[in-house]
Amino acid sequence: MKTVILTVLMILISAGLWSETADEILRRIDDNLYSDSQIISSRMVIEGRRGSREIATRTWSHGSSDSFTEYLSPPREAGTKMLKLGDKLWIYDKNSDRTIQMSGHLLRQSVNGSDLSYEDFMEENIYQDRYTAVIEGEETLLDRTCWVLKLIAKEAGTTYYQRKLWVAKDIYMPLKEELYGESGTLLKRVEFSDIRKVKDRWYPYEIFYKDILNTKGKGTTLKIDSIDLDAEIPECVFSKASLRK
Amino acid sequence: MIWKLAWRNLLGGGVRTWLNVFILSLVLVTIIGFHGMYTGWQKDGENGIINWHIAAGQYWQQDFDPYDSFSFEKSWQKMPENVPDADAVEFLVCQGVIYPRGRMKNITIKGVEEEQSLLELPTEILSYEPDRYKLMLGHRTAAKLKLQEGDRLMLRWRDSSGSFDATSFEVVKIFISNVSSIDQGQVWLGITQLRQMLGIKESVNYFSVRQQIAGLGEQWQFKSQDFLLSEFRALISAKIAGGMFMYALLTFLAMIAVFDTQVLALFKRRKEVGMMMAIGMNRKQIIRIFTLEGFLSGVLSVLLAAVWGTPLLLKFQEQGLHMPDYMDSYGVDGIIDALYPQYTVGLVIFTVLIVLLIMLIVSYIPVRSISQLLPVDALLGRMTVKVKRKKQYS
Numbered sequence: 001m002k003t004v005i006l007t008v009l010m011i012l013i014s015a016g017l018w019s020e021t022a023d024e025i026l027r028r029i030d031d032n033l034y035s036d037s038q039i040i041s042s043r044m045v046i047e048g049r050r051g052s053r054e055i056a057t058r059t060w061s062h063g064s065s066d067s068f069t070e071y072l073s074p075p076r077e078a079g080t081k082m083l084k085l086g087d088k089l090w091i092y093d094k095n096s097d098r099t100i101q102m103s104g105h106l107l108r109q110s111v112n113g114s115d116l117s118y119e120d121f122m123e124e125n126i127y128q129d130r131y132t133a134v135i136e137g138e139e140t141l142l143d144r145t146c147w148v149l150k151l152i153a154k155e156a157g158t159t160y161y162q163r164k165l166w167v168a169k170d171i172y173m174p175l176k177e178e179l180y181g182e183s184g185t186l187l188k189r190v191e192f193s194d195i196r197k198v199k200d201r202w203y204p205y206e207i208f209y210k211d212i213l214n215t216k217g218k219g220t221t222l223k224i225d226s227i228d229l230d231a232e233i234p235e236c237v238f239s240k241a242s243l244r245k
Numbered sequence: 246m247i248w249k250l251a252w253r254n255l256l257g258g259g260v261r262t263w264l265n266v267f268i269l270s271l272v273l274v275t276i277i278g279f280h281g282m283y284t285g286w287q288k289d290g291e292n293g294i295i296n297w298h299i300a301a302g303q304y305w306q307q308d309f310d311p312y313d314s315f316s317f318e319k320s321w322q323k324m325p326e327n328v329p330d331a332d333a334v335e336f337l338v339c340q341g342v343i344y345p346r347g348r349m350k351n352i353t354i355k356g357v358e359e360e361q362s363l364l365e366l367p368t369e370i371l372s373y374e375p376d377r378y379k380l381m382l383g384h385r386t387a388a389k390l391k392l393q394e395g396d397r398l399m400l401r402w403r404d405s406s407g408s409f410d411a412t413s414f415e416v417v418k419i420f421i422s423n424v425s426s427i428d429q430g431q432v433w434l435g436i437t438q439l440r441q442m443l444g445i446k447e448s449v450n451y452f453s454v455r456q457q458i459a460g461l462g463e464q465w466q467f468k469s470q471d472f473l474l475s476e477f478r479a480l481i482s483a484k485i486a487g488g489m490f491m492y493a494l495l496t497f498l499a500m501i502a503v504f505d506t507q508v509l510a511l512f513k514r515r516k517e518v519g520m521m522m523a524i525g526m527n528r529k530q531i532i533r534i535f536t537l538e539g540f541l542s543g544v545l546s547v548l549l550a551a552v553w554g555t556p557l558l559l560k561f562q563e564q565g566l567h568m569p570d571y572m573d574s575y576g577v578d579g580i581i582d583a584l585y586p587q588y589t590v591g592l593v594i595f596t597v598l599i600v601l602l603i604m605l606i607v608s609y610i611p612v613r614s615i616s617q618l619l620p621v622d623a624l625l626g627r628m629t630v631k632v633k634r635k636k637q638y639s
Binding site: 103109110119153155156157158159160161179181182183185187211213214215216217 | 315342344346347348349351399401403404406407408409410411412413444
């Protein structure tokens, strides 16, 4: 009888430890990826059936809710601006000199034909606030030992109900992520690479997105040219007035 | 006597008369044929819309606007309780994305009550089966997406709280309907299935009813058949207005032919006119004879049109006017592959009367100059009129 009780206790303790560890991993990932503010210059490479296209942007972010993006190239897109404030998104088109608020079905459209939808942009990106994690096991990926984490949304309304993360043990950085719907259907796959040390944290300089349902597309790669973490950004950047500047 | 004389003169015209009569009959048959086509299109379209979608009318949730996808989610509301099940068909609408052959396409997802007998939509096939995701498409959408019954289609949606989900659906039915507004850009699911996917219970955006129901409150606005058909009727009216130009052109050409014939007849038969005057006929009687000749040619054309036009138009009605394949994709209600004309008695009578009236006027105008003709000049074959003669004497 003692043996049974001890075994049960051991299982409960170990399960508790695992759970605590999984939450700790999520916290460490957020510490790496999330900063109070950041300015990123990046290029989005969209692989289509007729070759690839590259769009250069500069993004100012404040927390996980506010961001301002300006398209720098190609010339046709240059000057287009995108402002996200909480759950609202506006796009300024310089050709028509008009600002459009994106909502409803417009948010489901892909961004410039990429594998990302505007809804993906709208997503809050702090894992530990939104998900409960469980360690499912360990795997080796890109020569690094990784935890395989299964994330389940804490609340209804989270864009992706389930996620699966492959997190490098040594740097607490996800190397691969799979996004699932509530029914368990795999919707998107994200791969993180070219991980570099920025200040006191690790950051991926290349992120590959693939919309699994869109089998015709070949994926979209976000290449970061420069990143300034915890940069000081004036509040006026995150206002509708800055769209027309 | 005048009738007899006019009839005899008309038949005496020979080929010229029959040519005119044939042209007139051609105009008559063309106008009736074309107008019948529009009438048939309108009736088929209206019957289709009523039988497949709107029944005796619809109740829309007050915020629902079928042309504004932003309104779909905010107009989900619980079905009113005092609506008898047998008298209404429930509809739930949301936006989604489909991936036909791996491509991404925005689409409207419509959930429809599975067990209903009010509409012709084959909804029974969408009856809820756990773990079987069933979907129905109109034949236009199916053709566009190159889908067939039995194929599978990936559908992605967001539930009522905003989470993405997707699953593979089986195309269980491709229905053929002449109502494009229930076909293009949309897929049909059982309402039970859709409610489960969205995580909402008993909600609808609108419902079609067997008859108007009192006391549903301000949140449900009744849309009558007239309101729901108004757009389609406006389209047909615009088409008819366009057709009117062609009718006017054809009638004008026929008028020219008759007018010309009358002028020529008057010139060739000026001695005859003089003779009539000499034997004591007054000018009014002579004008009446010539006008009657024109009018009778109209009557003859109606008879001729009846002889050759009736079997032709009936055959046309039976077989329909087959449309090219691309017409189906234009998304016009009332047409599947052919247009089936419908001729009403009113349409035929109206067209005949219009043609006869025009013939009467066109026959009268050129022969008015007879009233100014001098009998002696007429007998001598001259077309001198009174006014000129008076000037000559003075």
